[in-house]
Amino acid sequence: MSRNGGNSQDSNRVSTGLPGLDDVLDGLRIGDNVVWRVNDLDDYRRFVTPFIESAASAGRRIIYLRFGQHPPLVPANTNIHTENVDALDGFEAFTGRVWRLIEEHGRGAFYVCDCLSDLLNAWATDAMVGNFFRVVCPFLFELDTVAWFALYPDRHSRTTLDRIRQTTQVMVDVHRLEDDVQVQPIKAWCRQSPTMFLPHRERDGRFLPVSDSSDATRLQAGLEVAQLHRQPLLDYWDRLFMQVTSAMQDDDQEQAAAIHERVLNVLISRDSRILDLARNYLNLEDLLAIRARMIGSGYIGGKAAGMLIARSILLTNQPAIWQESLEPHDSRYLGSDAYYAFLVHNGLWPAIMRQRAPEGYFSEAATLRQGLLEGEFPPEIRSELERLLDHYGQYPILVRSSSLQEDGFGNAFAGKYDSVFVINQGAPEHRLDALEYAIRQVYASTMSDDALVYRKQRGLDQREEPMALLIQRVNGRFHGRYYLPDAAGVGVSRNTFAWDTDMDPAAGMVRLVMGLGTRAVDRIEGDHACVMALDYPHRQPFRNQDESYKFSQHLLDVLDLREGDLTTLPLSQLTKEVPDLPLGHLGEIDQPASRRARELNLPTPVWRLTFQPLVRNGLFVDRLSCLLKTLEAGYNHPVDVEFTMHLNSAGEPAFNLVQCRPLATIGETTAVAIPEEIPAQNLLFRTQGHFMGGNINLGIQRVIRVDAAVYRQLSVSQRYDVANLVGEQVRMDKGKTMLIGPGRWGTSSPELGVPVRFADIAGVAVLVEVAEMDGDMVPDLSYGSHFFQDLVEAGIAYAALFPNGRNSVYQPDRLRGTSTHRQGVSPEAAIQSFDLRANPLQLTGDVISQDLACYYPV
Numbered sequence: 001m002s003r004n005g006g007n008s009q010d011s012n013r014v015s016t017g018l019p020g021l022d023d024v025l026d027g028l029r030i031g032d033n034v035v036w037r038v039n040d041l042d043d044y045r046r047f048v049t050p051f052i053e054s055a056a057s058a059g060r061r062i063i064y065l066r067f068g069q070h071p072p073l074v075p076a077n078t079n080i081h082t083e084n085v086d087a088l089d090g091f092e093a094f095t096g097r098v099w100r101l102i103e104e105h106g107r108g109a110f111y112v113c114d115c116l117s118d119l120l121n122a123w124a125t126d127a128m129v130g131n132f133f134r135v136v137c138p139f140l141f142e143l144d145t146v147a148w149f150a151l152y153p154d155r156h157s158r159t160t161l162d163r164i165r166q167t168t169q170v171m172v173d174v175h176r177l178e179d180d181v182q183v184q185p186i187k188a189w190c191r192q193s194p195t196m197f198l199p200h201r202e203r204d205g206r207f208l209p210v211s212d213s214s215d216a217t218r219l220q221a222g223l224e225v226a227q228l229h230r231q232p233l234l235d236y237w238d239r240l241f242m243q244v245t246s247a248m249q250d251d252d253q254e255q256a257a258a259i260h261e262r263v264l265n266v267l268i269s270r271d272s273r274i275l276d277l278a279r280n281y282l283n284l285e286d287l288l289a290i291r292a293r294m295i296g297s298g299y300i301g302g303k304a305a306g307m308l309i310a311r312s313i314l315l316t317n318q319p320a321i322w323q324e325s326l327e328p329h330d331s332r333y334l335g336s337d338a339y340y341a342f343l344v345h346n347g348l349w350p351a352i353m354r355q356r357a358p359e360g361y362f363s364e365a366a367t368l369r370q371g372l373l374e375g376e377f378p379p380e381i382r383s384e385l386e387r388l389l390d391h392y393g394q395y396p397i398l399v400r401s402s403s404l405q406e407d408g409f410g411n412a413f414a415g416k417y418d419s420v421f422v423i424n425q426g427a428p429e430h431r432l433d434a435l436e437y438a439i440r441q442v443y444a445s446t447m448s449d450d451a452l453v454y455r456k457q458r459g460l461d462q463r464e465e466p467m468a469l470l471i472q473r474v475n476g477r478f479h480g481r482y483y484l485p486d487a488a489g490v491g492v493s494r495n496t497f498a499w500d501t502d503m504d505p506a507a508g509m510v511r512l513v514m515g516l517g518t519r520a521v522d523r524i525e526g527d528h529a530c531v532m533a534l535d536y537p538h539r540q541p542f543r544n545q546d547e548s549y550k551f552s553q554h555l556l557d558v559l560d561l562r563e564g565d566l567t568t569l570p571l572s573q574l575t576k577e578v579p580d581l582p583l584g585h586l587g588e589i590d591q592p593a594s595r596r597a598r599e600l601n602l603p604t605p606v607w608r609l610t611f612q613p614l615v616r617n618g619l620f621v622d623r624l625s626c627l628l629k630t631l632e633a634g635y636n637h638p639v640d641v642e643f644t645m646h647l648n649s650a651g652e653p654a655f656n657l658v659q660c661r662p663l664a665t666i667g668e669t670t671a672v673a674i675p676e677e678i679p680a681q682n683l684l685f686r687t688q689g690h691f692m693g694g695n696i697n698l699g700i701q702r703v704i705r706v707d708a709a710v711y712r713q714l715s716v717s718q719r720y721d722v723a724n725l726v727g728e729q730v731r732m733d734k735g736k737t738m739l740i741g742p743g744r745w746g747t748s749s750p751e752l753g754v755p756v757r758f759a760d761i762a763g764v765a766v767l768v769e770v771a772e773m774d775g776d777m778v779p780d781l782s783y784g785s786h787f788f789q790d791l792v793e794a795g796i797a798y799a800a801l802f803p804n805g806r807n808s809v810y811q812p813d814r815l816r817g818t819s820t821h822r823q824g825v826s827p828e829a830a831i832q833s834f835d836l837r838a839n840p841l842q843l844t845g846d847v848i849s850q851d852l853a854c855y856y857p858v
Contacts, residue, residue, distance in 0.1 A: 012030045013027045013029060013030075014028040014146050015027060015051075016051055016054070017051040020202070020206040020207045024207045025172075025185060025196070030146065031141045031146070032141075033140055033167075034146070034147070034149070034168070035172070036151075037150075037186070038174045039152060048073050060108075061081070061108065061109045062081065062110045063082075063112075064082045064111075064112050065098065065111060067084070067118065068118035070114065073114065081105075087119050087121075091337070091340055091464075093464050094132070095132050096356060098136055099135070099136065102139055102140060102143065107144050107145075108145065109143075111147035112148050113148060113149045113150075114150075115150045115151060116129055116133065116149055117151045117152040117156065124237060124262070124266040124297075125297040126236040127159070127296070128341075129156065130156075130163040131344045133163070134163060134344050137168055149168075157235040160235070165186065165187060169187070169188075170185070170188050173185075180201070182200060182210065184198065195211065198211065240262070245288065248285070248288075260284055263287050267287060267290065267291075267298075268282065270404070271302075273409050277635065281634070286312065290333065293331065294335055295335065295388065296334060296335035296337050296341065296384070298338070298466065298468065299336040299468050300402060301336060301402025301404060301470065302402060302406035302407035302661070303402035304333050304402045305407075306660045307470065307659055309634075309660070311329070311657055317630050317633070318630050326655055326656075327475070327646060331472045332470075333402070333468065334381075334468060336404060336466035336467065336468040338468075342372075342381070345377070346371065348368065348371050351371055361461060362449075362452060365447040368447050369447035385435055385436065389432060389435060394424050394431075395424060396424050396473075397474065398421055399421075399435070399438040399439055399471055401413075401417030401418060401467060402470040403446070403468065404465055404466050405465050407662075408661075408662070410662075411458060411460065412640070413454065416454050417442060417448075421474065423559055439469060446465070450758060457762060474516075475646065475658075481560060482569075482574070484516055486646055487512060487614075487645045487647070488516060488520050489511055489512040489520050489643055490511045491508060491510045491640075492640050492641075492663050493639050493640075494506065494638035504535050507533065507625070510624060511529045512611050513530070513556075513609075514587075515558050516556075516558060516566070517644060517658065519557050527555045528553060530609065534621055534624065534625050549608050549610075552610060555569065572603065572606070575607060583607050587607040587609045587610055587613070588610050589607060590605075590608045614651065614653070619652050623655065627655065639661065640663040641658075641661075642657075643658055644658060672845065673844075678853060681814065685801055686808070686855075687799060687807065687851075688807035691797070691845055693796075693798060695846060696797050698843045699736060699841070699843075700737070700738045700765065700766065700840055700854070701734060701836050701837045702736070702738070702833070703815055704764075704832070704834075705739075705812060706722060706754055706830055707830050708772035710825055710829050711830045716750050723757075725828065726739070726741075726761065726831060727757070729831065733763075734835055734837065735837055736840075738854075739764045739766070739768065740768040740770060741754045742754070743769060762794050764796060765795075765797065766799070767791060767796055768800075770800075770803065771800075772803075817835055817836040817839060819832060819834050841856060842854070842857050
């Protein structure tokens with residue numbers, strides 16, 4: 001560009017404030033970023049002062065970016081605007097703030113910045129200092145600025161120093177050997193002279209090149225002797241963990257406590273409650289073990305931290321049980337800094353800044369998502385991923401999101417970010433491509449509509465949310481072309497969906513499946529997980545054995561090694577293809593169905609996954625109850641865990657703890673009183689059991705109901721139109737809203753319910769699912785699923801109504817109030833909306849009696 005060329009016009013030239021230095025560098029150019037590498041900040045300060053004075057006399061606008069812990073470089077001066085920026089808020093917050101300041105000050109501003117090396121004290125990661133410079137330097141260049149920076153070269157790795165050198169326009173080393181101070185230009189873009197890059201001594205305002213090679217050699221020898229007393233060029237992150245090792249060896253309790261706290265704050269979390277747990281359950285040796293399994297630097301994220309803390313709670317508080325019953329893990333972690341490095345490496349920071357602005361929060365997300373899917377990994381990350389694959393061999397891998405805010409107290413992000421299976425078969429280069437694509441998919445999921453809405457609703461849209469990754473070997477066995485665990489489940493230590501008055505919510509419950517745990521955490525379309533209260537594991541929420549079989553698991557999620565994908569297979573097909581499945585420990589033979597199958601020459605026996613043999617074994621319920629109680633006590637809060645199980649020949653389980661997080665619970669209110677007699681004309685519905693949310697006492701001001709009689713006549717595309725219209729209705733603020741519909745809300749199969757996204761209905765107070773349409777649409781009691789997590793985190797009460805069942809009354813014709821309802825058969829006609837603000841409904845639920853009633857008060 002002409003502004004930086006050797007023949008540029010005088011208007012593009014800028015003085016350093018020292019004519020002699022201008023002679024050496026052939027002056028500065030508009031757009032130059034100047035990096036001073038010094039060992040003493042005073043050596044930077046002495047060059048800053050004349051530069052500021054020269055710029056001020058030329059009428060330039062000067063901004064001092066103040067972020068270091070060192071004394072100010074610039075005295076208070078009316079000609080200089082100081083911007084204080086706090087680096088302790090994290091890389092994204094700091095870099096975003098500097099970016100916006102540069103935008104605000106616009107073209108032509110001049111900048112003096114504090115020492116970049118001070119950012120290490122805030123971030124503890126050298127790579128991010130380089131990434132910060134790679135973000136702001138091109139932006140400053142683009143806006144015709146001149147900006148000065150300093151750094152201490154012996155505090156940074158060669159990789160960081162090289163990246164800063166590659167990015168900047170001008171770099172100058174300042175060498176001090178006692179009183180002998182010399183400057184040596186290292187880079188001066190588009191400038192050249194025979195002696196420009198030699199060391200220069202200052203003499204009477206002039207900077208004279210050290211033209212005698214003997215003098216230059218003596219100078220270099222003296223500098224090398226001084227360098228021997230400094231630490232080698234290691235990444236600050238590596239030096240931090242060297243201090244951990246030193247503290248362990250020296251047995252200095254005070255030093256150990258200080259470095260322990262330091263590492264927890266840059267590796268584990270910023271959440272005070274998670275940090276309290278980590279202080280108690282992750283010691284220095286644990287932190288070193290995490291570092292040894294980590295790619296990059298930064299946080300390991302909430303999901304990884306939760307898993308590690310939970311394992312330590314079990315092994316610390318119940319070692320006699322869990323040393324034997326808890327399987328070892330060999331998880332790996334891709335640090336949160338790798339996410340930012342990926343953004344910077346692919347030039348996506350401007351897109352991030354546009355998306356972080358209020359007006360671009362949603363509109364810029366799709367473009368950014370595509371950029372994340374198409375990006376490439378920095379070489380140093382890619383080489384580490386190759387080594388990771390060497391470690392796992394050809395075992396399948398699960399790449400799991402583990403963002404900074406994820407799985408914390410109050411913010412589970414359940415199902416908001418992707419987890420991706422990598423089948424990990426084929427040539428090494430193909431396996432690496434598949435792993436990289438899986439990581440990009442998880443990164444891109446940060447820009448999904450559900451994730452964006454979730455963050456915005458919780459006031460997290462402007463908080464730093466870097467995506468770390470938890471990478472795990474998939475627990476399971478090879479069965480020919482298929483790979484799957486024996487069983488998997490979701491356990492919760494507090495059962496607020498007890499369907500029987502005898503059940504104790506404190507006993508907890510579990511949602512069990514055979515095969516991969518995907519079917520335990522998601523609402524299963526056309527299939528059912530086994531829901532089991534741990535104090536009454538034999539008592540199922542069904543009326544008879546036929547219903548129990550009907551609403552059991554018929555489909556399994558497995559990894560197909562031949563096709564290279566996650567697939568769903570009927571149990572009958574998998575039983576036929578795989579003879580060594582542990583069915584005897586997980587299911588029971590359906591004798592009548594087996595007799596019918598023999599008569600029809602179909603494969604026998606016919607298995608039903610009831611999980612009762614596992615219950616009868618005794619160890620499973622005892623172990624899981626112990627696990628949940630121990631973790632709840634350790635967390636001092638109800639917990640939600642995901643696990644897989646490995647069964648031995650006797651059916652005894654070993655647990656692999658995949659995830660642990662604080663359970664999102666709807667607040668338990670004081671006991672409520674339901675009227676003994678509610679006139680039939682005032683009752684909308686009443687049910688014994690099949691609701692959740694603890695004690696409920698709500699005034700309902702609006703009801704939106706999907707009419708099953710109309711809905712059944714609609715096409716698939718029209719049913720999706722209904723879902724969109726419901727979302728539009730919900731977003732119209734008319735007070736506390738109850739949503740009533742046939743079958744399952746949030747299903748991806750319109751024949752099973754209304755396929756709304758949770759983001760579309762997040763504003764409702766109550767969600768009601770009704771068994772309608774001749775039994776085709778049945779509520780899914782998916783306690784423990786991601787959809788359930790969304791409900792309880794958002795404080796949404798839930799009820800399932802079975803109008804033809806015992807202890808259930810549903811009278812939709814009793815709805816009254818201002819109504820909007822079209823006639824005919826159309827998506828619009830399927831939706832009834834009732835404005836009840838003049839005469840609200842009352843929803844009252846008692847968790848003790850498991851009685852729920854919705855009625856007009858007399």
